[in-house]
Amino acid sequence: MRIVAFFVLFFGLIGCRESVQPTLVDKPVEVRRPQSFPPFEFPADNRPTALRIQLGRQLFYDTRLSSSNAIHCGSCHVLSAAFTDGRATSPGIAGIAGRRNAPTLANVAWMKRFMMEGGVPTLETQALAPLHDSLEMGTNMMRAVHRLNEDGDLKALAKAAYGRDSIDPFVVTRALACFQRTFVSGDSRYDRFLLGQKDQINEHELRGRDLFFSERTQCGSCHGGVFFTDMEYHNIGLYAVYSDEGKARATHLPGDVGKFKTPTLRNIQLTSPYMHDGSIASLEEVIAFYNRGGEPHINRDVRVRALQLSKQECDDLLAFLMTLTDWNFVQQKDLLPLER
Ligand code: HEC
Ligand code: HEC
Incomplete structure (x- = not known):
């Protein structure tokens, strides 16, 4: 009798362990790149793999990264709005209003510096900003990893993806960056037009394009290139007096007051309201603003x-x-939370 009980217990335990931690096998993944985009190198210590992207996806939508347990990255970066949130400034924990408008995360893999004053050099380090900012997620990395390590399945995933025995800040920041580098958007009507599908754009839109790239408006000189941004910092005269000093917050130079990173105009139709503080509600009003001259x-x-x-x-x-809206991008299911 005892022997039978022993076997039942023994095999029962093995069976149980196997169902909790199935062997996870990782494999490299090629992130697709639209024809017109320049080649992009993932950092050597964070090449994309299926499990790294999956882990990043889980963390991006994990409320354990916030002290209130109520918000995650996707609370302010919502796919259907091209990873913005439709609010002027994003409320963080306890509904405290933030200072800035959530920017799109489309094509972040190609961005050179992050945040509107360019204070952050890599996507890996960028994740630390919302985690520490009391207005946003208000927790800190050490508390967050402590909570995540209580989750055996997540630990197993992190081990298979990055070879670490526990979830540490290295794993969290890299996995989040790896997932975000799959946010690739380059299939708008205008892109198709440039690839030769002339019927994608009508006369009215073509006149708009010519104006956009003209000497007269100069829109394209700042919002140029495949990403519709020069990735530089400019003051466009949004205010006579800026309460958010923009780039000067990082450099403390008077000549940088009111300078912000030129935002991409891809998916601009979906990312209202506009400007660093969300102060302009519609695209019509943005155009009226430029027409007045600031x-x-x-x-x-x-x-x-x-x-x-x-x-x-x-x-x-x-x-x-x-014409710069990529409808396929905002409906891409593998960018949404995993269904359980
Ligand atoms: C409470 C809302 C909120 C939450 C939650 C949030 N963000 Fe953001 N995010 C913002 C705002 C606002 C900015 C602009 C900040 C700035 O430029 O000063 C931003 C900027 C960024 C940028 C820089 C984009 C660029 O082009 O410079 C990245 C990348 C980013 N967030 C990723 C994340 C990730 C990853 C998380 C989760 C760990 C996250 N965000 C959580 C609101 C939020
Ligand atoms: C000198 C460079 C420059 C020129 C010229 C310029 N822009 Fe901008 N644009 C910017 C910067 C910088 C911002 C962000 C300003 C801020 O948030 O304070 C911006 C913001 C915008 C936004 C809001 C983007 C968002 O996500 O909030 C739109 C739309 C826009 N510009 C369209 C245009 C159009 C249309 C023209 C031509 C009439 C134009 N821009 C000319 C640099 C420029």
């Missing part, structure tokens, strides 16, 4: 000045901006 500010870029665009020209510009 507020007087000593650092205002000379390219921003009254444009004298007619109503028709404003409409054309708007129509062009609407």
Whole structure:
């Protein structure tokens, strides 16, 4: 009798362990790149694999990364809004209003520096910012990893993905970055048009495109290239007096007051409200703002000045901006939380 009980117990335990921690086998993954995008190298210590991306995906939507246990990265970076959140500034824990408008995370793999004043050099280090910011997630990395390590399945996944015995800050920041580098958006109507599908864009939109890239508006000189950003910092005269000093917060130089990283205009139709503080509600109003030429500010870029665009020209510009939406991107199921 005792022997039978022993076997039942013994095999029962083995069976049980196996179901909790199945052997996870990882494999390299190739992140697809639209034809027109420049090649991109993943960092040597964070090459993409199926399990790294899966771990990053789980962490991106994990509320254990916030002290209130109520928000995750995806609370402010919502896929259907191209990873923005539709709010002027994002409330963090306890509903305290944040300072800035959540930017899109589309194509972050190609961005050179992060945050609107460019204070963060890599996507790996960027994840530390919301985790420590009391207005956003308000927890800190050591507390977060402690909580995550209580989860055996997650630990097994982290071990298979990065070869570490426990979940540590290295694993969390790299997995989050690895997942975010799969946010690739380059399939708008305008992209298809550039690849030769001429019927994707109508006359009205073409006139808008010509205006956008013209000497007259200079829009394309800052919002140029495949990502519709020069990745530089400019003051566009949004205010005569800035309460958020932008780049000067990082450099403390008076000449940098009011300078912000040029935002990409890909998916711009989906990412309202606009500007660093979400102060402009619609694209029509953004265009009206540029048409007026901005507020007087000593650092205002000379390219921003009254444009004298007619109503028709404003409409054309708007129509062009609407061709930059990638509807497939915002419906990509593998960017949503894993279904359980
Ligand atoms: C409470 C809302 C909120 C939460 C939660 C949040 N973010 Fe953000 N995120 C923002 C805002 C606002 C900014 C702009 C901050 C700035 O530039 O000063 C931002 C900026 C970023 C950027 C920089 C993008 C760029 O182009 O410079 C990345 C990347 C990012 N967040 C990823 C994450 C990740 C990963 C998490 C989860 C660990 C996260 N965010 C959680 C609101 C949020
Ligand atoms: C001197 C460079 C420059 C020029 C010229 C310029 N922009 Fe911008 N644009 C910026 C910067 C920088 C911001 C962010 C400013 C801020 O948040 O304070 C911005 C913001 C925007 C936004 C809001 C983006 C978002 O995600 O919030 C839109 C839309 C836009 N610009 C469209 C245009 C159009 C259309 C033109 C031409 C009429 C134009 N821009 C000309 C640099 C420029």
